[in-house]
Amino acid sequence: MSPESEGTDASQDEAREVLYRLVDRESGAVLIAAEDLLNYFVEEDREPPETVTFVRTHQVGRARRKTGEAELRVVDRQGRTIGVYYLGRVCAAFRHELVASGADRPDLDYSFGHTCEYPRAGDIWRRWAESRPVEHGEWARHPSDWHESWLHVVQTAWFDSGRNATRYGTGGTAVIDGSGFTTRDGFYCALGEAVNGPGGYFGSNRDAVHDCLRTMRRDGAAPFRLVWHDFAASREALGGDFTDSVLSLFEGAGVETELSPE
Template structure:
């Protein structure tokens, strides 16, 4: 969930509630049409700390959809300690400039940042990770030779989870050449798969879009939103390709510049699996459409013919 703090006609602060769970809910004492809700959640402040406006208004969002508003929020405006940095070990480094300079003067590099590129066995970039060059220590590598092992003071907060290791191992052999290799993973694993398709998508020059024809979507494994986008991208472009990872980016892809653009026909086999699995996934509570219905409607509004089977 996202909580926006409004001052007059504009939002001045954004808070993200991570893994939010409703702990209690009861009618508001002064207005039975309203509710007092207690949430348990991790809290992340997306903007600087402004403090509470004189007459604040609080807007709630789930994804991009409005989830209502409330007259007061307690528990957000309080000091929170930053989490301690988690070091990162770089094993078997063959340093070049400017890393050598950072090793000679580690204190001067505390504010320097570098991109750590993850390469597959063919040398293509699979992923990238931003790391700080504040160095805690360096020593001869356990791998021997002239290599060195380096400890970075802070390895950043967006490093991949251990659950992504088998997915990275699969992509390390090269971009996937077979369909449905993402299917055995859970939703978190499928999100990691989409991360790699997003980063692997590089377009040095605009590619001509293809229109027309019929594309076949294998819906046997579409049991969540991430799986839906994995399957649609494979149907339109092939395994390991990118064609959006949520509603907004999917809409952008349908507008052109990503290899395929409507009009075309999408034959969606076993579509009932996605319809049932995504029946309770609703981005906009006001219109009540499920995520499956929203995607089908977006395709049709963009000029595609969707044949649900």
Template sequence: MVGDGSNCADARHKEGSWPASLGSVASALAGNAYLAVLAPSGAETGSYFVNGLTPESVQPSTMGPGLVDLTVGLWCDDLLPQSEGPWELIRTGRLDRRGLWQPLDPAGRLAWLSVALRHHACRNLPDSPAGSTFTLDGRYIVDEDSFYCALGEAVNGPGGYFGWNLDALDDCLRGRWGAASPFALDWQHSETAATYLSKSSTEAANSPTTFDRILEVLQESRIDVLLR
């Protein structure tokens, strides 16, 4: 279970791993840990590094004999507000079609990208063959984050990740993130996207726009960008 900011999270442990009495649990401090986000099957779908992990309550678990449900307080800088939405789609198997990020506000799109990054490592997706063509739908690109939401699902399907800033995009283009250079990017409705990405990437006069910088990074990695 995940939440926003300073959170409480449920964790399940074998009985005996934690003090059995609430009085003992409340005074215990576990410190730092990696918190795995699990599917109902128990498969890991992502993880976070958390700190200030403090047990708050413990009770027998409905998940099976010998297990306890442990409620803890924790702090996680990387768990962004609105992250629970995409994690719930992943947990329930409803992240099964493109465009589910489109109704989100700016904070929601950023959270979507953060979850997509953490989920990617657990998907074990191979790179598509060199020379593949990916179709990028530019109709819903209204800022830089929405560009990366659209690009991620163009390359890796619903909920896919393929960068969330220029440096990360450059890293993804080196391989092992779903696509191996060279490949073609069929950018449909690119004029619509360019309108929103036309803001200068710096405050300097005559500096390249975000749209220009994206094209530069793609083309430097031998990506054939087809603007339609």
């Protein structure tokens, strides 16, 4: 193997380890690339941290210490962007000239204007960086307090991949297992998967479901039938007012529903 090919292979191996890139939106320059991120995905009521830490950095852009138009990109193992967060103003909390080079991969801090209030999103992005979900029910294998973060990742990845809020070429019947969730976030995870397949999106709240149904009809997507298994369990967990309001949305959009007690 030639030295040139060895260098290419090494750079590809490094790229497969990168999960986050901090990018200047105006120039497109990568300010920093790293394997992980600390203190960005945090609890909603947590005091915002002073800095966000990029863990094991692979690239440090020396052109700018700060920018007013930054975005954080989540990338998969092939280096493709799978999610984007607009940050606005960011500032390096370190001196570039003191950053070690080579294989040390330092942890470096940046000051962000805000954080992401979905605490499990970082763990889920790491899973999605390996491959998008291809099996039904992966979200349901996580505890219920993960479902809000899973739904956030689904929605972010959905729109950043260029998809619209509509139904795509899936089967004519969408099936929801009402025994698989106990929260409204879990219901929306189940609905998105039922309508658009694993990792699919079909709304993250009632208004968003309405928008998806309206967009589906506008785009001429094929109608579908909704089968809701164990509906009684869903009604008990989510509340009658909520389940009735969701059913009225489907009825208004001409979606046939079948409510199964088991």
